[in-house]
Amino acid sequence: MTTIRTEGTSFWASTMRSFAATVRRDGFGWLALVVLILMILGPLYSVVLWAFAERWQYPSLIPTEFGLRFWEQTFARADIAKALPFSIFLSVTVTLLSAVICLPAAYAFARIKFRGRQLLLLSFLATNAFPRFGLYISIAVIFFRLNLVGTVQGVILIQLINTLLLMIWIPTAAFQGVDRALEEAGLDVGASRFRVFTRITLPMVMPALSAALLLTFVNTFYEAQGALLIGLPRVVTMPVLMYSLINSQLVTQYGAIVSLVLWAPSLILLIVAQRLLRGGYLTAGFGV
Amino acid sequence: MTLPPPPEFKPRAAWRNDVVAYLLVAPPLLLMILLIFLPALQSIVRTVTLDIDGAPAGLTLARYAAFFEDPISRSNLLFTFQITLLTLAAIFAFCFPLSIYLRFNTGRVAAAVQILALFPLFVPGIILAYALIRFLGTRGTLDTILSVIGFTGYRTPYLKPQAIVFALLWESIPFTVLVLTAGLRQIGDSLIESARDVGANNWQIFWRIILPQITRPVLIVFSLNFLGIFGSYTLPYLLGPAAPQMMGVFMAQTFGQYRRPDDAETQAVITFLIASVVGFLYVRTVASQRSEREDL
Numbered sequence: 001m002t003t004i005r006t007e008g009t010s011f012w013a014s015t016m017r018s019f020a021a022t023v024r025r026d027g028f029g030w031l032a033l034v035v036l037i038l039m040i041l042g043p044l045y046s047v048v049l050w051a052f053a054e055r056w057q058y059p060s061l062i063p064t065e066f067g068l069r070f071w072e073q074t075f076a077r078a079d080i081a082k083a084l085p086f087s088i089f090l091s092v093t094v095t096l097l098s099a100v101i102c103l104p105a106a107y108a109f110a111r112i113k114f115r116g117r118q119l120l121l122l123s124f125l126a127t128n129a130f131p132r133f134g135l136y137i138s139i140a141v142i143f144f145r146l147n148l149v150g151t152v153q154g155v156i157l158i159q160l161i162n163t164l165l166l167m168i169w170i171p172t173a174a175f176q177g178v179d180r181a182l183e184e185a186g187l188d189v190g191a192s193r194f195r196v197f198t199r200i201t202l203p204m205v206m207p208a209l210s211a212a213l214l215l216t217f218v219n220t221f222y223e224a225q226g227a228l229l230i231g232l233p234r235v236v237t238m239p240v241l242m243y244s245l246i247n248s249q250l251v252t253q254y255g256a257i258v259s260l261v262l263w264a265p266s267l268i269l270l271i272v273a274q275r276l277l278r279g280g281y282l283t284a285g286f287g288v
Numbered sequence: 289m290t291l292p293p294p295p296e297f298k299p300r301a302a303w304r305n306d307v308v309a310y311l312l313v314a315p316p317l318l319l320m321i322l323l324i325f326l327p328a329l330q331s332i333v334r335t336v337t338l339d340i341d342g343a344p345a346g347l348t349l350a351r352y353a354a355f356f357e358d359p360i361s362r363s364n365l366l367f368t369f370q371i372t373l374l375t376l377a378a379i380f381a382f383c384f385p386l387s388i389y390l391r392f393n394t395g396r397v398a399a400a401v402q403i404l405a406l407f408p409l410f411v412p413g414i415i416l417a418y419a420l421i422r423f424l425g426t427r428g429t430l431d432t433i434l435s436v437i438g439f440t441g442y443r444t445p446y447l448k449p450q451a452i453v454f455a456l457l458w459e460s461i462p463f464t465v466l467v468l469t470a471g472l473r474q475i476g477d478s479l480i481e482s483a484r485d486v487g488a489n490n491w492q493i494f495w496r497i498i499l500p501q502i503t504r505p506v507l508i509v510f511s512l513n514f515l516g517i518f519g520s521y522t523l524p525y526l527l528g529p530a531a532p533q534m535m536g537v538f539m540a541q542t543f544g545q546y547r548r549p550d551d552a553e554t555q556a557v558i559t560f561l562i563a564s565v566v567g568f569l570y571v572r573t574v575a576s577q578r579s580e581r582e583d584l
């Protein structure tokens with residue numbers, strides 16, 4: 001009996017000692033870790049638990065009663081049932097349109113040495129160089145006169161702006177990275193240019209293209225300010241709906257559940273985060 | 289012996305090359321001109337040619353005079369400046385030590401710190417706003433945690449300027465840390481070791497060796513965060529006070545609720561003019577960085 005207890009204490013004591021030693025050695029790291037856990041995970045902890053809470057009374061660290069009753073209620077709401085498929089449709093449309101508009105341009109930027117190339121490529125930084133909301137107001141004033149406010153076309157146009165830089169810069173860098181010698185070897189053995197493009201060029205730029213498409217889709221899906229300003233009252237996307245769920249706050253759970261559902265596309269990003277990070281795609285949208 | 293090159297690969301006349309290229313880059317370029325440059329330019333022209341009642345008036349500064357005579361407009365602009373500078377200071381104070389730590393440390397703690405620092409990248413602004421209300425609000429998670437460890441008298445920053453600063457800082461951590469650590473990795477270990485060999489202390493190494501080498505990443509982080517904060521809407525709207533407001537919230541209200549698009553336009557142009565210096569700095573920094581890379 002006594003031996004076990006002594007062993008127990010010495011085990012804990014040595015664990016605590018080595019833990020204390022690592023904390024001393026890497027004090028800043030541990031401090032940063034604790035601050036970040038509280039600061040970054042704290043807010044997310046609240047959302048996730050609220051989504052599964054039936055009741056949550058202060059001051060309890062976890063919900064007083066768990067349950068899924070509010071999930072049914074949330075999806076029974078007509079506005080949510082309508083906004084979710086519409087948001088997905090809108091993001092897919094904007095992403096595909098952006099690809100059709102930008103990818104040929106990216107190919108030209110990468111492959112053709114034309115006058116003004118560098119300057120035109122840099123001009124797309126303008127999408128970041130304006131204070132975003134001021135620009136939206138400027139556009140809204142014009143759209144107002146063109147009767148584009150409250151239309152799907154108007155929302156598509158304003159959301160396209162945010163996709164340009166990413167959809168041009170990432171593919172341009174990718175096309176530049178393709179080894180021309182490989183393509184020429186393909187042509188030398190008699191393959192057609194189309195075949196060389198689909199069999200040699202495309203597979204080599206595919207990782208970058210899929211990253212650009214994925215990032216564009218996710219960014220567009222969460223774009224809220226342009227859609228709010230141009231879309232209302234007739235066009236309502238999921239993020240726009242979140243504004244009213246947050247402001248009215250009749251049932252806390254609605255906002256939490258919609259937040260969790262809205263999170264899904266970001267979770268896809270998170271799964272491929274390592275690859276995105278290694279390719280440098282995560283900061284490409286900022287021009288760096 | 290090599291085969292003759294296939295006919296498609298014959299060098300085309302230079303002008304034909306240019307025309308094909310211009311046709312291919314025209315669609316996104318046109319979209320940008322129509323949706324960014326034209327609206328911005330038109331707004332600028334309208335603010336100096338329209339009278340306060342919206343009638344054409346030749347060249348006039350009446351709309352600007354009206355803006356700066358209005359105490360609410362003035363206090364909103366000042367508030368936007370204060371929040372922007374305060375948040376920028378918070379971002380640098382928070383992210384600089386973090387980035388230096390991540391540059392010089394490996395191991396499990398550093399890996400966990402990096403994952404957490406990058407995590408906000410995967411939390412969209414609108415969800416963040418909701419999460420922070422639940423976290424920072426009265427009887428929210430932070431309040432609960434503090435009361436469990438015996439601290440009562442928590443005063444929530446929700447609907448106060450502090451909540452805006454905290455939210456904007458939260459959002460900009462990943463981008464800032466990514467760009468700063470990438471810049472710091474360009475500095476070789478040997479350079480720092482040799483400085484240490486001649487007796488430099490950590491502080492001197494930071495000011496004399498590290499900082500001069502990462503001016504470009506610092507400028508990019510400064511300018512993009514400035515523009516992002518100055519032009520923000522969602523977080524200040526949902527988390528900040530009703531008055532004073534940041535310019536984004538103010539513009540949206542003038543445009544949407546008060547139905548005065550002309551006044552909203554003046555407010556927008558004022559933010560353009562103020563931010564244009566920083567926007568120029570951003571474009572120039574990225575351009576010089578790229579031209580250097582292409583030389584390599």
